[in-house]
Amino acid sequence: MPTPKLSGTEVEPNISHPQWAHEALGDLVISKDALRERVEELGELITTEYRGRPPLLVGVLKGASFFMSDLARVIKLPIEMDFMAVASYGSATRSSGVVRIVKDLDVDLTERHVVVVEDIVDSGLTLAYLQRYLQARKPASVEVCALLVKQGQQRAPLELKYVGFTIPAQFVVGYGLDVDEKYRNLNGIWCLKNKADQ
Numbered sequence: 001m002p003t004p005k006l007s008g009t010e011v012e013p014n015i016s017h018p019q020w021a022h023e024a025l026g027d028l029v030i031s032k033d034a035l036r037e038r039v040e041e042l043g044e045l046i047t048t049e050y051r052g053r054p055p056l057l058v059g060v061l062k063g064a065s066f067f068m069s070d071l072a073r074v075i076k077l078p079i080e081m082d083f084m085a086v087a088s089y090g091s092a093t094r095s096s097g098v099v100r101i102v103k104d105l106d107v108d109l110t111e112r113h114v115v116v117v118e119d120i121v122d123s124g125l126t127l128a129y130l131q132r133y134l135q136a137r138k139p140a141s142v143e144v145c146a147l148l149v150k151q152g153q154q155r156a157p158l159e160l161k162y163v164g165f166t167i168p169a170q171f172v173v174g175y176g177l178d179v180d181e182k183y184r185n186l187n188g189i190w191c192l193k194n195k196a197d198q
């Protein structure tokens with residue numbers, strides 16, 4: 001008789017590609033364990049720094065959705081959450097900095113302590129636009145918590161209070177980040193396979 005499978009108990013190796021995404025992925029950039037550890041650290045920092053003034057987390061859809069939900073669960077304060085969706089007028093891979101708000105916030109920001117939760121900062125133009133947009137709504141403060149920052153790519157002066165990881169300037173997918181809407185549901189963050197290796 002085959003051994004019964006206990007759902008949820010399979011150990012998934014971190015470093016080998018999940019079989020279903022094998023064709024698309026290159027090297028692992030950040031493992032799921034490293035993500036979990038760093039998100040916990042960021043949660044502890046935010047818990048300490050916002051004690052007595054629980055922030056409103058503003059997640060930027062869709063890329064920050066996984067990060068936002070994990071981060072929210074390790075902050076030990078009565079935070080609130082809201083989401084925005086933006087579309088950049090740039091090409092698919094390069095942001096122009098001109099941003100269209102596709103979904104606006106539902107809550108009033110007046111006198112709120114806002115933490116913008118972003119997946120990845122590349123040129124920084126999207127975030128610079130969002131910061132200006134949010135500041136205009138008279139919050140008590142606006143800080144940024146970005147999971148990833150691409151090294152040496154920023155074209156706008158940005159103050160990033162919380163950063164998960166600095167990564168080389170390469171296109172990555174997983175943990176919310178997509179290519180053509182796919183691979184958001186990978187547990188870790190990966191480079192795409194080099195065209196030359198395919």
Ligand code: 5GP
Nearest residue numbers: 095121122123124125126170171172177178
């Ligand atoms: P920025 O305005 O900073 O140049 O671009 C920020 C946005 O571009 C991110 O929120 C994300 O949607 C997208 N982006 C930038 N780099 C990457 C990447 O390496 N992978 C993916 N999937 N999206 C990226």
